[in-house]
Amino acid sequence: MNKVNPEAIRGLFVTGTDTGVGKTIVTAAITAMLRAEGLNVGVWKPVQSGAPLGKGVTDAERLLQITGIDERPEAVAPFTFEAPLTPMLAAKQDGVTLRLKELIAAGIPLIKRYEALLVEGAGGVAVPLTDDALVVDLIAELRIPALIVARSSLGTINHTLLTASFLRYHAVPIVGVIMNDGEVTEPNDDPSIATNAELIEHYSGLKVLGQFPCLHAEANSEMLIHTIRKTIQFEPIRQALAVQPMRG
Numbered sequence: 421m422n423k424v425n426p427e428a429i430r431g432l433f434v435t436g437t438d439t440g441v442g443k444t445i446v447t448a449a450i451t452a453m454l455r456a457e458g459l460n461v462g463v464w465k466p467v468q469s470g471a472p473l474g475k476g477v478t479d480a481e482r483l484l485q486i487t488g489i490d491e492r493p494e495a496v497a498p499f500t501f502e503a504p505l506t507p508m509l510a511a512k513q514d515g516v517t518l519r520l521k522e523l524i525a526a527g528i529p530l531i532k533r534y535e536a537l538l539v540e541g542a543g544g545v546a547v548p549l550t551d552d553a554l555v556v557d558l559i560a561e562l563r564i565p566a567l568i569v570a571r572s573s574l575g576t577i578n579h580t581l582l583t584a585s586f587l588r589y590h591a592v593p594i595v596g597v598i599m600n601d602g603e604v605t606e607p608n609d610d611p612s613i614a615t616n617a618e619l620i621e622h623y624s625g626l627k628v629l630g631q632f633p634c635l636h637a638e639a640n641s642e643m644l645i646h647t648i649r650k651t652i653q654f655e656p657i658r659q660a661l662a663v664q665p666m667r668g
């Protein structure tokens with residue numbers, strides 16, 4: 421794999437233990453909070469699959485709509501493919517062979533335009549992006565720390581510890597874990613929710629920054645900021661967005 425070495429970027433990569441765990445909603449919430457604090461932070465979804473641009477349903481469009489950032493969806497998500505497949509395959513169906521170097525190059529205008537970037541991954545850390553790179557390789561190449569979004573429900577300990585271990589194997593610093601209740605959680609039906617965060621902290625040594633509750637209304641930036649203030653320890657996220665020193 422070619423080494424890409426972009427210039428040092430100020431950013432945070434929001435990954436998750438799976439697809440559908442709440443990366444987009446958490447990315448939007450953190451972005452809205454940072455922008456409310458005065459940081460000109462942008463969003464970047466290096467590759468997305470599952471729907472075309474234009475109907476407002478892709479992650480890039482949802483991120484822009486919720487945060488109110490004035491940016492073209494094509495700039496936020498330079499590679500969008502319609503097939504509901506892992507990005508590497510969805511791209512191939514459209515006759516595109518993705519390469520890590522090109523994925524990163526497409527984000528450079530965003531890197532230059534904003535003081536910092538929140539980058540949303542696709543699925544989890546071991547999702548194929550190119551013929552020889554997984555999402556974790558993109559994170560490592562960007563040299564930015566990762567935040568793990570995990571389900572708060574049963575099964576999350578296993579998924580979160582595996583995700584953390586894979587990121588560490590690739591020397592990616594981890595800011596912490598945000599547990600997300602998601603849209604269907606009935607806390608009373610799942611006694612594991614009360615102890616999952618503590619056990620994840622114990623076995624991983626990571627900090628669980630909080631538990632993002634189920635939102636019962638359409639997300640907007642005011643409501644997301646309010647939710648972050650109430651439920652998430654935000655200081656480690658602010659600290660992570662300091663400029664990362666160049667390596668090598």
Ligand SMILES: Nc1ncnc2c1ncn2[C@@H]1O[C@H](COP(=O)(O)OP(=O)(O)OP(=O)(O)O)[C@@H](O)[C@H]1O
Nearest residue numbers: 436439440441442443444445543602603633634635
């Ligand atoms: N805390 C929450 N409250 C209410 N709905 C939620 C919450 N978290 C996630 N959802 C909903 O669950 C679905 C999946 O969440 P989201 O799109 O953020 O996941 P994701 O990890 O970004 O998925 P992908 O891998 O497709 O990028 C969405 O419809 C979202 O609106």
Ligand SMILES: [Mg+2]
Nearest residue numbers: 443444479540
């Ligand atoms: Mg998403």
